[in-house]
């Protein structure tokens with residue numbers, strides 16, 4: 001029903017797109033908003049004393065307000081624009097982490113983290129002699145009891161955890177984890193790359209200290225990401241990159257930085273990207289995030305049911321439940337995921353095959369080299385899943401013959 005809002009499906013009428021966890025498609029309104037900026041008021045922000053620059057500045061700052069509202073931040077000053085989730089997490093590791101996590105302190109992450117939420121902490125732990133520890137994944141979910149015992153015992157300075165696994169679709173109890181981390185004097189960073197685009201994420205209700213997400217996975221353009229930081233923490237943070245646009249005054253050997261959030265946005269930002277993201281949030285708000293969540297939940301239930309009828313297919317992740325988002329990884333007996341993805345592509349069905357930037361989860365926990373992954377957004381329907389399952393069945397028959 002929403003497919004017609006997305007020009008890619010008009011231009012590729014036969015396309016079944018099941019790779020929204022990698023990046024989502026963009027509605028016409030997002031493409032139009034970017035085009036409108038470039039065609040009608042392209043100019044740099046915050047500096048120009050002329051109409052179109054004021055218009056661009058206004059659009060940029062309105063997006064900040066819109067995002068704050070979308071995730072229920074207390075203030076738009078808590079919203080920093082980055083390039084993507086990866087840069088948002090790196091920003092925290094290289095500013096707050098570097099200054100606040102001391103030698104012998106602990107950072108706790110999990111075995112289901114995307115590499116973007118592992119490497120910055122690995123690097124920091126190497127540089128500062130910090131102990132990096134992992135919450136185990138058992139039966140495709142976090143071992144919360146052991147995690148709780150570990151947090152109580154080791155009191156990590158930071159718990160950095162994904163809200164939704166990009167391979168398993170498991171939704172982690174981040175609110176409960178935030179409570180445990182805070183009780184023990186630590187902070188929590190939530191990787192919202194796979195949650196913010198698909199479900200209500202309320203930073204105040206979760207009591208998140210840091211939240212990172214990407215515009216391109218939530219119907220917006222590539223190149224724009226978001227970092228939320230609680231204002232009381234942000235006030236004490238030093239800048240990440242330095243240069244133009246983030247200063248109050250500069251003398252030969254000293255600089256007075258601008259207030260947050262500008263202090264963290266050095267150089268010309270992705271103005272068109274924020275304008276596109278603003279249109280994406282408008283689009284999602286018009287539908288309603290609850291409706292998006294319900295739609296994807298129904299598709300997940302439908303897909304799990306159909307796939308569970310195939311004896312050669314092993315479904316990874318939890319059975320259908322409240323803790324299961326619209327990401328489904330499968331392994332097919334004796335057929336490599338890359339072969340499956342390639343053969344599906346012959347039928348115009350786009351799925352992802354590989355390790356999904358989850359080496360630790362794949363190698364150490366699931367003991368597989370790769371999976372075939374399907375993932376949804378609002379434009380998917382049951383027909384997409386039917387075509388995927390039918391094609392998968394014919395691939396299995398053909399290869400086995």
Ligand SMILES: Cc1ncc(COP(=O)(O)O)c(C=O)c1O
Nearest residue numbers: 084085086114116166191193214
């Ligand atoms: C859970 C998770 N975290 C982080 C990322 C990195 O996002 P980006 O490449 O937009 O920085 C992804 C991307 O797939 C993801 O799924």
